[in-house]
Amino acid sequence: MGLATSGIYSGLDVETMITGLMQVERQPLVRLQKKEASYQAKISGLGSLLSSLSSFKNSLSTLKSGSILSMKAVSADNDVLTASAATTAASATYNIKVSNIASTQTIHSAAFTNETDEVADLSSFATQKLQIQVGASAPVAITIDAANNTLTGVKDAINSANAGVKASILNDGTGYRLVLSSTSTGAANRIVIQVDEDGNEVFDDADDTDMTGLSRLAFNPGSYDIDGNPVAGVINMTQSWAARDASLVINGLTVTKASNTLNDVITGVNISLKKDSAGSTLTVDVSTDTDSIKSKMNAFVYAYNSLSATIKDLKGSGTAKGVLGGDNIVSSIHSSIRGVTANSYNGVTLVDMGVSIDKLGVMSLDTTKFESKLSSDSASVMSMLNEMATSLETPLDGYIKAAIPDKQSGYKNTIKTITKRGLDMELRLSKTENLLRKKFENLDQQLAKLQGQGNYITQLQAQMKSIGGSK
Structure with missing residues (x-):
């Protein structure tokens, strides 16, 4: 807006006059701005449609044969063991007795007075070594010298070596002991x-196995008894916990494993052992996870209703047109999903499985009917859902990956053009307003001159009358 033009000389309300004229001049720009707002609303509407359609497609993907079928494994006592099942598992009941779970070996040294006590006697040899091996892994050599020759230093050196053991120091009341525990379970x-x-x-x-200096940490048993206790060889450290394999009986067959995680015993079933079953036998039931399938079906119903509500809102009603009313993409998508319940897939429809749509277009699932169908003929249910999901996947991808984004892109390009035209109009309007102000300013000045001349003539006439009256 330019400088105010007041009409000082003429007494005219110039500002109101200019405002009125400019409102008329701005009408094309106002219409252009409304058009831009309309396109912005269409882009936003297409975004909502894209989001709802993507959610609907995702719900369909979970109904395909590779995703919908879920198995579950239920342990009768989760304190003893937990179990889970993959889709490759077969429905069955397993009787399991856990004799013992797998454990890690733990050994400890003789007692030291302080954590800072020297471990090795470095008076004759300033550099000495420990070599640690766990099972069949490669041995790891650890250098002991003046820099780390304390109980704490040896502990830290062992932990830094990543030798398959964890070292700690424990004060049992008689002194400080170096404690080593294998990081892997099993007798091996x-x-x-x-x-x-x-x-x-x-x-x-011989000098490396006595009970003095660094040799106090030597531990190389030649053999173990049936309970896992060392009985021969070099045993300068004491075993406080034996390395044992997990032992359990599954349906009468004895199973021995080094780990408490058993993923290769029963096909498709993962078992995690927690403790022994104290002589008792418990069950693990493997079956189809109908709750998971129902959950996926309910998610599909919810996604369908959300998409339908979005389409209804975007299309509008007879009394109020929506932001995408009459849009061919919206109408096409609506047509694609509207017949989903009536269509037959491998001879079965959604209606046969308890899915219905009311007069308002709201879908619902009769879970009792669905469970009955699933129980009596799960194969046809899986086949039907897979066929439905597969048949809809390609057309939905076409909307999600191409049609909707392309239309949004087109609207955005149109908005760019409108914005440029709007800026050009704003510039022209500014020039028009400035021109109007100059014209009114000139008019005001001309009127002022005319008013001054009129006043002068009036004064002359008054003087002439005065002269005439004095004769």
């Missing part, structure tokens, strides 16, 4: 510790 993952005190790279020499 027992710990071996060998010592090289004289630096000759030969471990377990």
